Amino acid sequence: MPIRTVMKANEAAAWAAKLAKPKVIAAFPITPSTLVPEKISEFVANGELDAEFIKVESEHSAISACVGASAAGVRTFTATASQGLALMHEVLFIAAGMRLPIVIAVGNRSLSAPINIWNDWQDSISERDTGWLQFYAENNQEALDLILIAFKVAEDERVLLPAMVGFDAFILTHTVEPVEIPDQEVVDEFLGEYEPKHAYLDPARPITQGTLAFPAHYMEARYTVWEANENAKKVIDEAFTEFEKKFGRKYQKVEEYRTDDADIIFVTMGSLAGTVKEYVDHLREKGLKVGAAKLTVYRPFPTEEVRELAKKAKVLALLEKNVTFSVGGALFQDFSRALVNLDERPKIVDFILGLGGRDVTFKNLDEALAIAQKALNGEEFDEVNWVGLRKEIL
Amino acid sequence: MAVRKPPITTREYWAPGHAACAGCGCATALKLATKAFSEAMEEKYGDPNAFAIAQATGCMEVVSAVFPYTAWKVPWVHVAFENAAAAASGVEAAWKKLGRKGKILAIGGDGGTADIGLQALSGMLERRHNVVYLMYDNEAYMNTGIQRSSSTPYGAWTTTSPPGKYSIGEDKPKKWVALIAAAHQVPYVATASIGNPFDFVRKMKKAAKVDGPAFVQVHCTCPTGWKSPLEKGVEIARLAIETGVWPLFEIENGDFFNIKIQPPGGGAKVTREGGRIVAIEFKKPIEEYLKLQGRFKHLFKRPEAIDEMREQIKAMWKVLGVDVTLPKPEE
Numbered sequence A: 001m002p003i004r005t006v007m008k009a010n011e012a013a014a015w016a017a018k019l020a021k022p023k024v025i026a027a028f029p030i031t032p033s034t035l036v037p038e039k040i041s042e043f044v045a046n047g048e049l050d051a052e053f054i055k056v057e058s059e060h061s062a063i064s065a066c067v068g069a070s071a072a073g074v075r076t077f078t079a080t081a082s083q084g085l086a087l088m089h090e091v092l093f094i095a096a097g098m099r100l101p102i103v104i105a106v107g108n109r110s111l112s113a114p115i116n117i118w119n120d121w122q123d124s125i126s127e128r129d130t131g132w133l134q135f136y137a138e139n140n141q142e143a144l145d146l147i148l149i150a151f152k153v154a155e156d157e158r159v160l161l162p163a164m165v166g167f168d169a170f171i172l173t174h175t176v177e178p179v180e181i182p183d184q185e186v187v188d189e190f191l192g193e194y195e196p197k198h199a200y201l202d203p204a205r206p207i208t209q210g211t212l213a214f215p216a217h218y219m220e221a222r223y224t225v226w227e228a229n230e231n232a233k234k235v236i237d238e239a240f241t242e243f244e245k246k247f248g249r250k251y252q253k254v255e256e257y258r259t260d261d262a263d264i265i266f267v268t269m270g271s272l273a274g275t276v277k278e279y280v281d282h283l284r285e286k287g288l289k290v291g292a293a294k295l296t297v298y299r300p301f302p303t304e305e306v307r308e309l310a311k312k313a314k315v316l317a318l319l320e321k322n323v324t325f326s327v328g329g330a331l332f333q334d335f336s337r338a339l340v341n342l343d344e345r346p347k348i349v350d351f352i353l354g355l356g357g358r359d360v361t362f363k364n365l366d367e368a369l370a371i372a373q374k375a376l377n378g379e380e381f382d383e384v385n386w387v388g389l390r391k392e393i394l
Numbered sequence B: 001m002a003v004r005k006p007p008i009t010t011r012e013y014w015a016p017g018h019a020a021c022a023g024c025g026c027a028t029a030l031k032l033a034t035k036a037f038s039e040a041m042e043e044k045y046g047d048p049n050a051f052a053i054a055q056a057t058g059c060m061e062v063v064s065a066v067f068p069y070t071a072w073k074v075p076w077v078h079v080a081f082e083n084a085a086a087a088a089s090g091v092e093a094a095w096k097k098l099g100r101k102g103k104i105l106a107i108g109g110d111g112g113t114a115d116i117g118l119q120a121l122s123g124m125l126e127r128r129h130n131v132v133y134l135m136y137d138n139e140a141y142m143n144t145g146i147q148r149s150s151s152t153p154y155g156a157w158t159t160t161s162p163p164g165k166y167s168i169g170e171d172k173p174k175k176w177v178a179l180i181a182a183a184h185q186v187p188y189v190a191t192a193s194i195g196n197p198f199d200f201v202r203k204m205k206k207a208a209k210v211d212g213p214a215f216v217q218v219h220c221t222c223p224t225g226w227k228s229p230l231e232k233g234v235e236i237a238r239l240a241i242e243t244g245v246w247p248l249f250e251i252e253n254g255d256f257f258n259i260k261i262q263p264p265g266g267g268a269k270v271t272r273e274g275g276r277i278v279a280i281e282f283k284k285p286i287e288e289y290l291k292l293q294g295r296f297k298h299l300f301k302r303p304e305a306i307d308e309m310r311e312q313i314k315a316m317w318k319v320l321g322v323d324v325t326l327p328k329p330e331e
């Protein structure tokens, strides 16, 4: 029987790792995800998880050790955030290029300077071009579930890519919520043993991994990472379906909420989706035709689902906790690309908000709504808007 | 007819067909190292192939693993420049969990070990992974075109330590990574040289057989970066030993008081106290080593720089507990 309990997202991530039974974990503490390696240490110390836990001296070595272990052919896991993820940057490309299905739990946190330990998505968003799959959790249950799903998709032979699962710093990492811990046997059925045919370091059948490629081969190698990302779209859908069958919880790459007759749809990710759904309810009570959508999967980018979503709205209002300088948010680019060649498309308004842990309030959302309404009414509007800026301290 | 057993296995792991420069001393080092490893694995586990390699970016990586070819007949992985030790940690942990017998060999150049990879090396040693780390020390970043590293010796020309009106070439003494490694109190640390291949093989075997981490720093010539004659690699490396430039020693369990110094040969007069070498009077001047290499050519117009080098070499030996006398060449 699944156990219903309460826990923080960090604990949920550690539980997910335990259930996935990785053989090697390598991790280094960083706020807000420190509890993940702590909890895993406990599991290992108590014999509840039979794994090698390498207490590395940095995140760079954490991911490097994961690459080594994964290249040797075993399931591997790590957790980090912010500066730690940034320190891994170089090796993230390598893990994807070598097609190693490592999973990282990311407690989404801002990047320095100024140093700030609170939530936004700049850390993982900045890694969007590494080739890694990216999932974002709305709550602690999703943090647990999506890590299991991430392993399933990452290890699929049609994919073989590493994956990261983001959950918001403090809002989720440190907040206790009800979580259902699935049965080990069902997780075992869902995930199966990891038996790689492409990455192993076995003296009985020696192979060379991580080679140099001249111009004659490099592009093709990169293309396979592209192709694997494309394949992942279908594989993710299959994994979501199977997950729902086994565990009863439904996931979609783009989850819609009250969008059917909406003029304006707010689009966001992570825990902010919860706030936005409530905000939508609040607006609906006032008779406004507003909906919400949440990206559970950010890489591969769910282009088809976004195009479907676009058909339903006159305005897409993107709520983003990240910045791509001089452009707006990353989603703004992604949505623009997805919709640019459609004959009919909604207006896209971008909102940058909640950076460095600033609360996103209904008042902030009212501000966004007012601008989105301008766009809806054919008035002039700014494409990129910083919401909740304290102009008085600039 | 009696057939003599070859002094080392004829099995090849670093196969002919790699693309190192003609006369590359580092290629020789890797060839010997893998053979030694295989012998050790055979003796320890009954399986000569019971090892895998994790290698750093550098000359020896780019010349051996160019897709779709490979020079490696052993499981091999390259991750990046600075993380061979961390990657090897991961491989070792995975092998442990897979219940696989054998040992991991991590390989890095002096740049990938003494500079950018020093932290990962320290972490790997401190955590006691069952890995032998082999630092092939050609005393510069050769792969990127001969830039100085912290292991470049004093006075050497490199493209980033050019001699000039205000420069004698590299102006810092060499960093001795083997001593840093030994400070981790790991089971085995040694220096070696392709100028004494039997000693190198013996040390690699010993390193491979200990339980826990080991570190071997092998001095190997690079005719391209040292501007030295292709055919004189081993001779130059041996001269480094015989003139005092390159000390050969072993330190077990971080016990600096029981450091084992090998006699250098070349006519050097060795004084022992209780079995331990305490003084060496070298007979060959360091100039004999220097003069075969274009990278030191400019020093011959700056004899004070060579004297400074002598002082630094003495100081380095002092750390090893040995008083050395270094002769000047006869005029």
Ligand SMILES: Cc1ncc(C[n+]2csc(CCOP(=O)(O)OP(=O)(O)O)c2C)c(N)n1
Binding pocket: B057, B058, B059, B060, B081, B082, B108, B109, B110, B111, B112, B113, B138, B140, B141, B142, B143, B144, B149
């Ligand atoms: C992070 C990073 N910085 C720089 C480089 C460029 N780079 C590749 S190999 C190398 C030098 C290697 O020198 P060394 O470790 O001494 O090995 P060698 O080439 O001499 O064999 C450098 C600087 C790199 N690959 N990665």
Ligand code: SF4
Binding pocket: B019, B020, B021, B022, B023, B024, B025, B026, B027, B059, B060, B063, B138, B142, B143, B221, B222, B223, B224, B225
């Ligand atoms: S540059 Fe030097 S180290 Fe590199 S392959 Fe050539 S000889 Fe060997």
